Amino acid sequence: MKKITILDIAKELNITFSTVARALNDHPAISAATKKAVRETADKLGYRPNKVASSLRSGKTKIIGVLVPRLDVSFFSSVVHGIEGVMNENGYTILLYQSQESAKQENKGIDTFLRSRVDGIIASISLETEGAGGYQEIKERNIPLAFFDRVPQGLDVPSVTIDDYRGGFMATEHLIKSGYRRIVHINGYRNVHIFNERLRGYLDALKQYGLPVDERLIVKGDFSLEFGRQCVGELLSAGTSFDAVFTLEDFTAMGVIQALKASGKQVPGEVGVVGFANEAFTSLVSPTVSTLDQRTVEMGEQVAQLFLRLLKKGNYYSHKPEKIVLAPKLLVRESSSR
Numbered sequence: 001m002k003k004i005t006i007l008d009i010a011k012e013l014n015i016t017f018s019t020v021a022r023a024l025n026d027h028p029a030i031s032a033a034t035k036k037a038v039r040e041t042a043d044k045l046g047y048r049p050n051k052v053a054s055s056l057r058s059g060k061t062k063i064i065g066v067l068v069p070r071l072d073v074s075f076f077s078s079v080v081h082g083i084e085g086v087m088n089e090n091g092y093t094i095l096l097y098q099s100q101e102s103a104k105q106e107n108k109g110i111d112t113f114l115r116s117r118v119d120g121i122i123a124s125i126s127l128e129t130e131g132a133g134g135y136q137e138i139k140e141r142n143i144p145l146a147f148f149d150r151v152p153q154g155l156d157v158p159s160v161t162i163d164d165y166r167g168g169f170m171a172t173e174h175l176i177k178s179g180y181r182r183i184v185h186i187n188g189y190r191n192v193h194i195f196n197e198r199l200r201g202y203l204d205a206l207k208q209y210g211l212p213v214d215e216r217l218i219v220k221g222d223f224s225l226e227f228g229r230q231c232v233g234e235l236l237s238a239g240t241s242f243d244a245v246f247t248l249e250d251f252t253a254m255g256v257i258q259a260l261k262a263s264g265k266q267v268p269g270e271v272g273v274v275g276f277a278n279e280a281f282t283s284l285v286s287p288t289v290s291t292l293d294q295r296t297v298e299m300g301e302q303v304a305q306l307f308l309r310l311l312k313k314g315n316y317y318s319h320k321p322e323k324i325v326l327a328p329k330l331l332v333r334e335s336s337s338r
Contacts, residue, residue, distance in 0.1 A: 004047040065113030067123035082300020103128035110134045120144030144316040148303040160303040160324040164194040167292040167328040168201025171274045180244035184217045228255020250275035272336040287334035
């Protein structure tokens with residue numbers, strides 16, 4: 001099958017090659033009627049633009065690299081959905097890469113984006129990322145960069161996050177007001193700022209309501225169903241008294257609930273549980289899981305809009321980095337309702 005070119009469109013309409021090219025690029029010197037005729041003829045003939053040639057001419061690929069830790073949890077896939085919607089509306093496509101929570105894989109993703117000549121990168125760092133990681137080079141090369149949710153420390157770039165401190169405080173306060181007093185907090189990697197903020201919120205809520213901090217009730221480690229089960233098993237085996245658990249995310253909360261039920265504990269009658277993220281399954285299981293909604297699609301839309309606003313201003317790093325912080329929403333469900 002013959003490949004349709006701009007020249008074929010020009011011959012069909014009996015206009016010049018340059019007129020067609022400018023019409024396809026929405027040049028202001030071309031009338032609306034001519035643009036409409038060119039687009040309709042291009043569609044009729046089955047014309048597909050050569051993006052490689054176009055990017056070589058303009059220096060722009062109209063591709064944005066999106067680097068996420070993982071897509072097997074609805075949080076990140078929902079954020080990507082928000083990013084992609086905004087980017088598509090503005091004529092961009094996204095190139096997606098998963099770090100699988102590995103700093104090594106994350107750097108491979110960054111290298112892939114750079115070799116693909118993306119116009120910029122939107123990312124959320126892996127659990128293994130220390131400091132600025134491989135992102136420092138991106139900024140030094142003046143390639144536009146923005147973060148969502150997990151942001152590296154020591155790198156001043158635009159970002160959209162949730163108020164993790166507030167979320168940690170709200171979850172703990174809700175459990176206290178529901179009558180729970182011995183509240184376990186399962187926390188994550190200390191090099192990831194958001195987990196430190198959730199811990200800080202937990203500690204401040206205990207302090208505000210006059211409850212003591214018991215280091216035995218602060219558990220550090222991974223997050224997963226299995227880790228949630230493991231934590232409960234270890235607490236029960238050690239004879240540690242507790243009547244509530246606030247976890248760093250929802251899969252861990254689900255593991256906690258499973259282990260509590262397996263040990264004969266009633267949730268929420270004997271132990272209340274609150275997660276974080278509002279994963280899709282939390283409203284479908286029994287008991288339904290109380291959690292913090294991180295407004296994922298909105299987070300994706302906001303970081304994409306922020307990114308595009310800065311692109312339009314010209315020199316991306318010449319402006320003070322805008323940092324948007326969204327307010328979390330506490331969703332009280334069966335797992336913590338007495």
